[in-house]
Each structure stands twice: as structure tokens, then as C-alpha cells.
Amino acid sequence: MIKVDRPKDSTPKGFAAAGVKERRRNRIAKIANEKMKFAAYSTKSVRDKLDKLFGRKCAFCESILAGTQSGDIEHFRPKGAVIVESAVPGGDPIKKDGYYWLAAKWPNLLISCADCNRPRTQPDYDNRKRVIGKANYFPLVDESQxxxxxxxxxxxxxxxxxxCVDDPAEHLVFLDDGRIEPAIIDGELSPKGVASIRYLGLARAELLQMRARHRRIVMSAIRHIFAAMKEGRDPGTDLEDLVKLLSPDEAYVAYTRALVRQHMSPYLEELRLV
Ligand SMILES: [Zn+2]
Structure with missing residues (x-):
């Protein structure tokens, strides 16, 4: 996950007005205890804007969406319902009302791959199968708030x-082999890092495999640059390859940045990287 700037004026055309109408209808439905309908967010113009904003990548795991799947328009705060895990170990989860008034609010929308977003049984980091995916989970520091x-x-x-709000680099750390860990802040594991890895499945087995594959591409570019520098040649195109891999619309940029920092630290200034 990387920090993405969402310009204030990036709201898709017509979305704000459609949102106002939908919120009004849903407020009435809620009072009447009828089912709310959410459709204003699910338009081509919203999807196109999200694709552009996030470079056609999952906003969470940075997997490329183009080509294999279009991705889910994801509500950061769930629109229909929120599932809260029981404070008692082994207790049943509690269902609460969702943030229906944010269903058609531009800052609440992200784009995500199905694996990060939908609750599905997937092999986790330890190859044990678990239900992974954000779904209707939206844990808080203090549930009473x-x-x-x-x-x-x-x-x-x-x-x-x-x-679009936090800087994920402050909360997540990539190890050389593509594993991910919560950062340590003031001597403690970042609670946001811990929760995001767990609920979004950022350490799931398939993602670890994808990052391992990505590592080979990045390390090959780094090796070529080193070889050129050692022989006194201009690293030219190899450096261009690496710069491209570091551009925000490429896959797994947070991990690429970590690899470059770990393997090229003496040259970062000279090569103007990261
Ligand atoms: Zn994802």
C-alpha cells in the first residue's frame, strides 16, 4: 500500500448531486425500516476516476487489476453493515449499522482486488486456510466511539x-523476501499495521508469491545497474527500468521502494532514487 493523493476537485462529474438524492432516499427508507438501495457509486465515471487515481491497482495490496479483473469499488467505511468481532474470545460477531450516508461520498471510495475485499477462504502466510478479506469489517481503536x-x-x-489519509509506510514494513510486518512505533507494533495486515490479508500466501516473483524483476534491474557501474558504463536503460518500477502506477511499489532502499542505499542520492 502506498500513500495516494486524492485531489479535492477529483470528484466524478454528477456524483455529488446523485449522492445527495440517494442519501435522501435512504434516510427515508431507514426511518421507515425499509431496505436501503446503493447504486450512485456504481457508475462508469466513478470507476474510471478510481482507476486513474489508483493507477488501475488495488488500493490495498497494489496488485494490478487491469487484464485479469476490473476490481471492486470499495467503501472504506462499509455502507450496508459493519461486523464487529466479539470482545469475548470465541464469541459471536456483532452486526451494526453501516455508514449508509457515506455510500456515495467520494472520499469514502477506493478500488480493491477481490482477494483484499471479499471474504473468502484463502491460504494465509503460514499456508493455513483462513477467511481473509475486508468485507464488512471496520475495526476501530475504540469501539465505543x-x-x-x-x-x-x-x-x-x-x-x-x-x-488517501494515512502514510502506509509509517505502519507497514517489507522484509527483503516480500514478507510484511507492522512497523514499530514508540516501541510498540503499529495497531494500524497489525489490523491492516490481518483484515486485508496483506500477508496471504498468494500475495507473498506475487511479491517473490516481483522481487526477481527488481533485483535483476538492480544487478544490471551495479554491473554497469562497476564496469564504468552508463547504467542508462537499466536505471530507466528501475525508475519505471518505482512509478506509483506500477505493481507493489511499496515493496520495490523497500528493496531499493535495502540494496542500493549507498547510491540512492547519486542515482536520485526513492
Ligand atoms: Zn488487493
């Missing part, structure tokens, strides 16, 4: 990283 309306949001502190 969960917002039930727009005004409550200012007191709510999410435990999941939002790439």
Missing part, C-alpha cells in the same frame, strides 16, 4: 489504513 451519523466521525479512529 463508532459514529452513527456524520457528526460522530471526528471522534472515530479507524484501525485500517486508508491510503
Amino acid at each position: 463508532r459514529a452513527t451519523g456524520p457528526r460522530g466521525l471526528r471522534n472515530e479512529e479507524p484501525l485500517l489504513l486508508n491510503p
